Amino acid sequence: MATTFDKAQELNLDPAIYGTFAEIGAGQETANWFFRASGSAGMVAKSISAYDMTMSDAIYGKSDRYVSRQRLQQMLDHEYAILLERLGPKRGKTTTFFSLCNTVRARGYQDTGECHGWVGLRFQLKPGDPPSDIFIHVRLLDDETQEQKQALGVVGVNLIHAAFRHRGHLGRFVSSLVENLRPGQVEVDMLKFHGHGYGFFDNRLCSLALVEAGLTEAAMFRPDGEVVQAAEALYKKPILLLRGSFDPVTKLHLQMLEQARGVFSSALEPGEEAIELCEMTMSNLLRGSAVDHVDFIDRCDALQALGKT
Structure with a gap:
C-alpha cells in the first residue's frame, strides 16, 4: 500500500493532472500533502481557504448551512469554472483538470458538536471532457482537532488518487479512501x-x-433512487421505520406501515409529516457468505416503485 506522501508525489509528477484546492474549516491539509511532496508545481494551480463567512459568501454566494452539500456544490461550481476559464485555452488539450473542495466542521475550542464534512472532486476523465463529480460525506471521529485535520488531509489525497487510478473498480476505490488511517478515525457514510x-x-x-x-x-x-446522507436527510424529522428482508415486498409490509402511520400521525404536530423508512440489514442480503448485488438492487427497485425510502 502506497503511503499518502507517495500518492501525492505520484500525482505531482503526472504531467496530465493539474488543478485547484479550496478547503474550509479544517486547514488546507489536502493541499499540504502535495506541497510537502516533490513537484507540487506540476499539480497545484491554486490553493485557497475562505474561513470568514463574509469572505466565503462573497466568493461562493450565500448558503443556508455552511457545512453542507449545497455549499460544496457552490464551491465546486466556482472553482472549476475559474480553472477552465483561466487555464483551459493554454493547456486544455493536454491536461485533465480537477478541483478538490471541502467544507468541514472540525473540533473547536470547548466544542462538543459533531465533527464532519463534505468533500468533493470535480475532474475530467481525459483532456477536453465535460466534468465528472465525486461527493463523499465524512465523519471525523478523533477527539483532537489536529488528528481530525490530518485524517481529512489523508482522505482528500486518497480521493484524488482513487479518482485517477481506481475509478474502474468500485471495491478498490472504496477501500482506498481510508488507506493510511487507523480504524475508527473516520466514517465515510x-x-x-x-x-x-x-x-x-x-x-x-x-x-x-x-x-x-x-x-x-x-x-x-x-424513492427516486437518489443517494442521500442520512443525518442531513433526517435532520429534525420524525421517523417511522419498518425493518424486514423485503424478499419480496408483501401486502403485510404495506399494511403494517399503514397501521403504524395512523397511530404515529396522531402524535405529530399539525402539518408535520414523518419520513417512512424501510430498512434491510446486511444479514438480510447475504447469499451464503457474500451479498448478491443484483438481488439488492431488485429489492430496492421494488420498494422504490412503491414510493418507499
Missing part, C-alpha cells in the same frame, strides 16, 4: 458519482460498498 461518464452508474451500489467495507453502518436512498 455517503459516496456518489455524477456527471460525464457516470450517466448509467447506480450509486446505490456505492452505498452498499461502503457498508460492506465497514466504512459506515447505514446507507439511505430516496
